[in-house]
Structure formats: structure tokens, C-alpha cells
Amino acid sequence: MFQSFSESSTPDDGPARLADLRQELVAAGLDGFLIPRADTFQGEYVAPRDARLAWLTGFTGSAGFCIALANRAGVFIDGRYRVQVKAQVDLDHFTPVHWPEVKPWDWLKEALPRGGKVGFDPWLHTLSEIEGYRDGLKGCGIELVAGENLVDRIWVDQPPRPSGKVTAYPLEFSGEKSGEKRTRIAKILLEAGQCAAVLTLPDSICWLLNIRGSDIERNPVVHAFAILLDDGKMQFFTDPEKVKDLGPDPNIEVLDWDAFEEALAALKGPVRVDKASAPIHISDVLREAGIEIDYRDDPCILPKARKNATEIAGTREAHLRDGAAMVEFLYWLDGAKDKPGLTEIDIVTKLEGFRRATNMLLDISFETICGSGANGALPHYRVSESSNRTLEDGDLIVIDSGGQYFDGTTDITRTVCVGNPGGDERAAFTRVLQGMIAISRVRWPRGLAGRDLDPLARYPLWAAGQDFDHGTGHGVGTYLCVHEGPQRLSRSGEVPFEPGMILSNEPGYYREGAFGIRTENLVVVMGAPELAGADKRDMLSFETITFVPIERRLIEVDTLALAERDWLNAYHAQVIEKIAPRISTAAKGWLLKAGAPI
């Protein structure tokens, strides 16, 4: 079982550790220290050794940070974690702060006098982040000081760096040789007049080198840094032990972590650095060595997002496999959910079991969200032993999950009902479905970005005075991170969609204390198919690659427009055609009913 349901944290250890940290503050001549949740790679998941925020405070959320001062310690958490933080930290010693409503610099200005000095570990913060602090603190005489990590100094039994084995990601799945990718990116550098690019994003490095790793959970990435030169050669910094089975490549020099700073200082400029993702320490090293820095985005991000035909084919296959597991699961759930005593944990466990039964599951792609009743109204709800809930008649259950397979990464949400759903639930489910169908059907003139399409997913909800407070969709990797940029289907999505980009299409609706709804398929951006009567316009469209039936008992059929009903019936016909050959006879019987025309 990949997922665990235990509370991995207790508020008990925090106060003593905070006291230790404060002694270090005094010794270092500092008035405070920043403890981010992020590691040096700025990813969504961190290794145990990097779980400094959880170790110090008890708070285990996936975003947030602590600022520890001599007389107070603020734990900055966003809207998702307002409740959780209170259960996880010792409130006599740590103060939850509502972020981003309260800016950390404003909090610091109120807490510290002029001349205050706040330390931070320059490997754990990006230049953009520190620039934000320095802008915010301008004129108030409080200074941010890079230095040693004081948490690491007091964390006696801090785990070592992860050393997960690295595997090659072969051409039959990557579709392009690493050498060709490196030549392609090197050309971008040459054209921009850059002699080298520093790469610090693990999924960029994995994509570029056609490798995958096992340093952290859920995301099959390798913890490493890299320098790509404008001739396509590369230096790769990690624990050499991890890659020794890969065999040598004359164009790739494998070096230990320790060699990174020296290699940076030996570069010719201008060096391309992504200020939004690279640790600020890299800029400091380059600057001190007198090397010119050209701040631009990581040059792998956009090429990686444009999946090639091989990656798309692999992802399609992964979705058929995953879809078959989901259908077996939904068939089981349909029979089990009305029996007394079934809990959220039972459902999560069973679902992972169906994915494991494919014999191809390498990991789940994130912690399964299974929220029944009022728990479903928390978009990022993760069930634990203490929050676990038994299903009740009339419940909706939001189940958002995915798998990591060698050929692709999946992410799917279905909402099902127990017994007879209420009218509000069905009306909202139908609106969410209309939004999801609008995105599935849209074709648009090339050049538009996520922001331009996001409103289409909300229009039916808006008409009822409703909405949802998350984006409509995120980018998805190919056996890489389930959250991948730069494309996104949201108000902040400004990068134009290009063929090959994979996105989720997941509108929802959440009524606090009552119920939640979300329906999610993955889609791939494609050139729009030819159409009789169309203008000569370069248009794009989404191809849906998730094939799992949508809960018909929650649909108000009369609300759907003809085109929406046609889409749903055609979709379900495709689900049956593609998935029926891959599932058990009993599940097939169920699927034929679940996917029958409405």
C-alpha cells in the first residue's frame, strides 16, 4: 500500500525543538530564521530529510512556512490548512498566520525593530522569493541574511539525502534521444547568446536525460542539479552511486554534489538561471565569481510540456489501463457503498488494490482524495484514521486519484452517490458536468491560453450564482509529476496552449459542511480535426484520454443541451468500446449499464 492513513505528526516535539533553534539564533547573532516547507528543488513532495517544517512545528501540509523569532513563531498557512494546523502544532508556542492574506514581511515589520536580522538557508529559497521579501522590507531596516541552516544544525537524527536508484527511460517511451533533446535545448541557449544553463528542477533534468528516479514519493524524479553547456554537453551533480548502473555517456559528466559550486564558478557567462525555481545560492556563487547571469525560465519547461507522439501514445495506453482499473473499482463500489459500515479508508484501500492488480502500478501519482459527505467539500481532503468517515445514505463521494505507470501518469476524479441524492446535489453536479463538457468540446484559435478558456468551465455554475475556488485544470507529466507547468487551465494561465500539452479538466463545486463535487478527465491539446463548413483558421482542440463512466444518477438530463447530451453519449460509447475488452465479465455488464445512452 502506497498511501498511509496515520497522522505522521504530533504537536508534542515542537516546543523543545523551537527552544533549541532559539539558542542557535542567539549564537548566530540573528533575530529570526525562515523555515520553508520547500526543499532545494522547489517540488511538491520533499524527502524525509527536507521535512524541516514538519519536524520543527508538527505541521505536515504541502505548502506553508514558519518564521521563528526569539519571542514568537508564526506558522504561515493558506486556506486549505486553517483547520489542520490547529491540530498539528502546539498553539502555546506556534501562532498560525493566515497567508497570503498576511504577508510575511508585514508580519516581520510588526514583530522586529529596525536593525533586525533574519537568517535563511540560500539553498531553500529562490531569488524571486527573496526579492519579494526584500521589496516588502524596503526601508524598514530589517535585513535578510543568507547563512547556514539552523534547523539542520539542531536536527540530530536528520535522515540522509535520498539515494534512490536511477533508471533509464528508454526511447520507446521518451520518443526522443537525450542527445537530441540536449542539442535542441543547446540551440536555444546559443540563439539567446547564453553559454550555459543551470538546471535545478528534477523533472526538467529527468526529461532531458531520459531518466527516472525514486528519491521521493509520488514523483519519479531524481534529486540532482545539472549544467547544460551550449554545445549540448552536460554536467550532472548527484550521488554517483545512484546512477552507476546507467553506463557512461561521453557527453555527460557525473559529479558528486560537492562539485557543483566549483563547476558554477568555472563557467563562462552569460549563464541562464531561472530565478523562479533556482536556489538563490546559485546566483550568489555566480555573481561572486564575476559571471554574467541571464535570468530566463528553465529552457526545458516548454519543450517538456509539448509531448511528442510517443509520449502521447504511452499516456493514452496508461489511461486505458488505469481506466479499466477504475471501472472495476466503480463496479465494486456500486455494490459495496449501500452496505452499512463502508468507510473512506476502505474505498481508498480498495482503489489502490485495483490499480495494483494491473501489475504495472509503480506508485500512486498523489495521495488519493476520497471525501464523502461534508468531507467532499474540502477540495484537497486527505483521509486519515481520525478523519475517516462511514458512508451515509444520500452522500456524494468525491474520489480523485491517479497512478504512475512507466508509460504515463494518470489523474481522474469521479463523484458518485450513495442512495438517493438530493436535488441541489444533482443540479450542481449537472452544472459541473456542463462546464467539463464545454472544455471537452471547445476548439479555439491558436494563441489562446488557459485564462481564455477557464470561464467556459464556470459559466453554468455562474448562472446559478455558484463557482469553485480552484483552477479548472493543471498540466500533467509523462511518468513524471502529476502537476507540471507551464500550461494551466486557470485565471493565471497565460502560456498559450500548444499541441501535445496534457491538462486536467476538472471543474467542481463545494458546499461547506454539506457536499463536494468534482469531475475530472485528462485531455491533450491537438490540432482541431477538419470540419465541413469551417473557416480557414488554425484552431486547436482537446482530445480526452480518460475513459471512465460518469455517474448518471447525478445528472439532470433535461438540463443538458442537445450538444451536451450528444457529447456524453458519444463519450460513454467510447468508454465501452475501449474499456470493455479490458475488464472482467461482471464489470463489463455493469459498464454497459453505466454507459448506456441517456
Place this chain on the structure above:
Amino acid sequence: MFQSFSESSTPDDGPARLADLRQELVAAGLDGFLIPRADTFQGEYVAPRDARLAWLTGFTGSAGFCIALANRAGVFIDGRYRVQVKAQVDLDHFTPVHWPEVKPWDWLKEALPRGGKVGFDPWLHTLSEIEGYRDGLKGCGIELVAGENLVDRIWVDQPPRPSGKVTAYPLEFSGEKSGEKRTRIAKILLEAGQCAAVLTLPDSICWLLNIRGSDIERNPVVHAFAILLDDGKMQFFTDPEKVKDLGPDPNIEVLDWDAFEEALAALKGPVRVDKASAPIHISDVLREAGIEIDYRDDPCILPKARKNATEIAGTREAHLRDGAAMVEFLYWLDGAKDKPGLTEIDIVTKLEGFRRATNMLLDISFETICGSGANGALPHYRVSESSNRTLEDGDLIVIDSGGQYFDGTTDITRTVCVGNPGGDERAAFTRVLQGMIAISRVRWPRGLAGRDLDPLARYPLWAAGQDFDHGTGHGVGTYLCVHEGPQRLSRSGEVPFEPGMILSNEPGYYREGAFGIRTENLVVVMGAPELAGADKRDMLSFETITFVPIERRLIEVDTLALAERDWLNAYHAQVIEKIAPRISTAAKGWLLKAGAPI
């Protein structure tokens, strides 16, 4: 009759005038000169004395410019004017250039050697525009030089500045005293630490002073400059003769044009200047006087766009009056269009007659667009004696028109058919209508701008591989300019909508050489009405204020979703309720049929 159908231009005069201009170039030591279409106020309409581009080249379009060099003269025109320019300029002496595809600086770089000097009149160009040139010319050694207007020097019989009478715009229409407006805007200046704002946009000045003018056609504005001080006092620069009937105001000093530069140089800084609309000469004067400039948008733009309750009430009434005239017109047209020989000019003339018959029409708000058959495919088509076309069976006719009334400005488009329309026409008309209904029905969370809603108007067309190449809507003034910012319903609309803003809602479809379609109502942004079952969200919506039936013979009823059909029937019921009491008995009989439920 406001509208004229004569070709006001001939290509014959251009060559001799160009030769004269070239002599002036030599005398001034210049290699070229910019001749913009714009006047110093950057408006859509110019006075005869400012029609320099038309005088020099023969080209009368509403956008474009000429760059005259010793050996060539480029006339830069956008997609709307590619055909027209060829008929209006002497092609042996002037070369049409496709703009904005070809940037003028790139054209200059190709045409001139290093050291080239191009003159321009600093009263006719904004700082933003000249910055664009200077950026584009960076490093190529070609220089832009401010100086005397060489066209004015050779234009012997150039008309004088307009001296249209200024009238007060009373409180019963403006809804807020000028003194209160000035106090409000002065507070904005005070808060921004600005001592004064320079105002150069005629509609800003008219709004702020509650006056209207008659210096140009179509837009009832006053040509003037103004300086607003941070205590609410104002200097107003124009021909004092124009305003002498208004009576004195101790807080407003009326000065002649000549006094403007001196007054600028006497200001204390920082002075607020809008670099996108103010002539660059203003910045030059301030800079030379050592006065600090704070570049920000004209502080009246946003307050003017948020119409108050009085302005909205006036605009509603103007639309009912205009709607009644439109219905009388459509009733007439319905009887006349199938008879042989009816032309576009007949229709335009008749329509203006129905508006005049209200006895309230002060002007048309722009040249009526009446495009039948293939002429309808030109979104900005303006009929002339030579382009005039006789209606034929199967034609669609796009009629886009509006009136200036003392209580408001109207703008409406209806598309009607002659005889039996084709299937493609009806399908496209229905899609355009669906987009127009989507905008009419949308409610959205406060904070969104035109860019966020624009795709809703296009979605049905996109689904058929179609689109239209103009924005979905523009802001509209209150007895001011029919095109008013900053709000707009388009991909470039980034200013969030606020209650009181008036916009057009006018999706269309154009098939070159065949037909055009556009349906347009005006809408006002309002707080969204209460709704049972809605979340607690601050949402806005549009209230439609145009009441004229939509051609039912062009609607594919079965394509409409239930909600769309409901909207249309409710809209037509409102049209009948509001307009029937205002029209002739015969027209009423027609309206009852035209607006019957579908």
C-alpha cells in the same frame, strides 16, 4: 441628413502636395515626415483642419498614417482599408503598406541609411507612440525629430480650428455636479502625491466639466486642454468665444489655446500625464521646465466609465426612444425589402429619417453601416454612391447604427434577410445569437475583465470552426463617444468590469465575398440579482438596455438550448412591453408578430 454618401476624396491632388512637402523636407534638413491620421486629441473623428492624411494622400480611412520620404511615401493601413486605399491614393506616388504586419520602424530602417532624420509634429503623437518608434529604431542610427508641422506649412487653405458652441450638460442628465467630480478626482491626485493632472482627452474634459460641444461630427465633445489642480481648481484652454455663454465659475479659469504651454511650465510637480493619450509635446515642455512627471492614466477615464444612476436612467430612456425608431424602421424595411430596386443608401436614409422623427436626434453616433450581400462581410463597410448595392433575394443585410440624444448614446446592430436565407446563413446567425445570448446571460465573480468573458461569445462559432476578427464589445459613453474605454469585451480587455459600465455585446460572422452577420445590444454592468440557491459570492451581471426584435427567420430554433430559447422569448416579451406603447398601430401589429415566442 447627417450621413453623406459622396466620395469626399480624389487621388488627383496627392502628387502635387507630396512634391510640395518634399521641398519642405529639404528646407528643414529632414529625410522624412510622419503624417498621422490622428489629431492632438487622439480621437476617432477629426476636424477638417486636422484631416492632414486625407488632404495629402487622398486616403480617408479612420486609422492609418503616411511616412513621406524623398523617394517614396508609404501609406500604412490595416486590414479594413486594403481595398479602399487603392481607390483613394495615386499608386504611382503612394505605396500602401500593410500595417501592423509591417512595423513603420522596420520600413524606415529599410528605406533610410544611418543618420536619417524623420520629422514629426509633437502635438500629434503621444509619448507611447514615439517611444515605440525609438525602441524600434534603436541602434540603426535613424533619428526622430520633433518640429513644425510641414503639412500645415504647405496647406494654404487649411481650415481654422473648429469653434463649435459649448453647452452645459445639466445635473438632471449628468447626475453629479462638476465641482463634486473635480473634488473627487483632485482627491485621487492628492492620494497619489500629484500636484496636478494634464487632461487632453475631450470626453474626459466634457465629463469633468459637465459640458458638451460641437467641434466635430458624431462625438459631442469640446476641443480643449485642461489642467486640474489637486485642490479641484481647473484651467481650461480653448477658444474662449466657444464658452462665453456658459457663465463664469470661480474655480475654472478659461484661457486661450496660446496660454497652455506657459501654464504647463508654471506648474509644480509631480504632474500626472497620460503617456498613451497626451501629445509628447506636453512632456517636453514639462521636462524642459524641470517639472517632475508622473506617468499614469488620465484620472477621469475610470470614473467616467462608471456611469451613475442618473446617467444610466438617461441612457435607458434614450434606448427606448431609439428602439421605437428602430422598430418603425424594421417594420418599414420588412415591407420594402422584397420590392425591386431598394438600395443600401435608401435604407440608411430611411433609418436616419426614423431617428430624426423622434425630434430628439442631435446626431447619429457614427456613420451607419448597411451592408447587404457580400458588402455585409466587411465589418466596417460604409456605403457610398459608388459602392451602393441593390438588394437581392437571399441577401442578409447588416445594419449597425446609433443616435446621439441629450440623455444618451445608442448603438445597435440587427441583421435581416431578404426572401429565403440559405442554410449556412441561418446556422451562422444562430451561432452568433448563441454567443450574444451567452454574454447577455452571464453572471461572473467581481474582478473579471473583458478578456475573461469574450470567449463565451465565440464558443458556439468556434465549435463550427468559425470566429470573428473583432472584439465582442466596446465601452459606450453617455451622450459622448460611442467608443469609450477603458472597459472592453475583447482579448485585450484587462480592466475589471465595474457596476455602471456600458458596453456593446456584438458578436458577428463574416464570410468574404458572401455575407455578414452581426447582432448587437448594449448592456450595463450591474450587481447580479439575488438568486435562490446561490453561494455568498459578489457577482456581477449585464442588464440589456437595447429593445428591438431579433430576426426570427434567421434562427434555427432547434439548435438553441432551452435556456437560450427562454432568454430570447423573455427578451422579446420585454421588447413588446416596452416599445409597443411608443410606436404606431401598424408597427405594433408587426412587432407582436416579430416578437412572438419561438
